[in-house]
Amino acid sequence: MAGSEVRLSSASKGDLPEVAVLMRAELGEDIDPEDLKWWFLSNPAGGASIELARDETGVVGMATINDCVIRYDGIPRRFGMPQKVLVSGSRRGKGLFGRLYRASESSALRRGITGFLTFTNAASTPIFLSKFGYRRGRCPDILVFPWNARCAAFGPTFEVVKDFPPTKMGASPLQVSGGLSKDWNYYRWRYRTHKPDRFVVLKVLGGGNGVEVGWVVLKCARKRGLTITLVMDILARDEGSLSLVLDAAAKYSARRGAVALLALDDGLATKAAKGRFKIVTRGRLNFLVKGTDMTETGRLSDFTFAFRFGDLDFT
Secondary structure (H helix, E strand, C coil): CCCCCCEEEECCHHHHHHHHHHHHHHHCCCCCHHHHHHHHHCCCCCCEEEEEEEECCEEEEEEEEEEEEEEECCEEEEEEEEEEEEECHHHCCCCHHHHHHHHHHHHHHHCCCCEEEEEECCCCHHHHHHHCCCEECCCCCEEEEECCHHHHHCCCEEEECCCCCCCCCCCCCCCCCCCECCCHHHHHHHHCCCCHHHCEEEEEEECCCCEEEEEEEEEEEEECCEEEEEEEEEEECCHHHHHHHHHHHHHHHHHCCCCEEEEECCCHHHHHCCCCCCEEECCCCEEEEEECCHHHHHHHHHCCCCCCHHHCCCC
């Protein structure tokens, strides 16, 4: 079996059940074909690569890249985010990992991707750096807001809502320089069209008349037996309302008994948290970048991207 021919091909919707089987077997992830269809084939950015390796036993490897649009140097650009490169145990050590990745990259370049951004684990980081031409990018800091009694007792009024994205808010979402380009279609896809119960959405009210000033999407998680709350996305009518929205997230998190509220520093989060006690954790994520040539790779490595937890596939 291990010596039989391996063929590479692009995946279709009909291949997704076999892909899910491979991921469950090799990663132990609780994933099904609908998860994959939603994340890769329904992405509103409009593109994805799913490259498969097959032998006579079925699917033995995969590589994926999901597209996104980011405002880079003042203009929207399409980037690819490599997210899964996986080879079954019987096929490892034979160069299939590299073949799959390069096939997915070639597919992305053909559809107009202008650069690649990825968050890698400890095992894949040296491979991406030494074999695929990546460099380390400016890793986003993690802002940690520990539980405190004041957060639980005070703070702005909020409501837990299901109507998200809001149907009556006419203004466009506040965009972040260096962040993913997002509209209401994006938020609907990301948080409401597939397993929405994984997330909590708060509508935050401010001012004397209780006007809506923003929304925040949260996800509760367990780390080492402790509950934490992740800020997946934060929306506000304007930058002046961001602090109220973040305060509402901290209040909800504290009342739920989470030991901390965590947010990726996208620039806006730092402004919203000004004057608040926080722990800034640096260098905890492996963020790598690659351009279409060495010069562009260098430029990307010096650029400050603005990610949020909701932008990462592993959250």
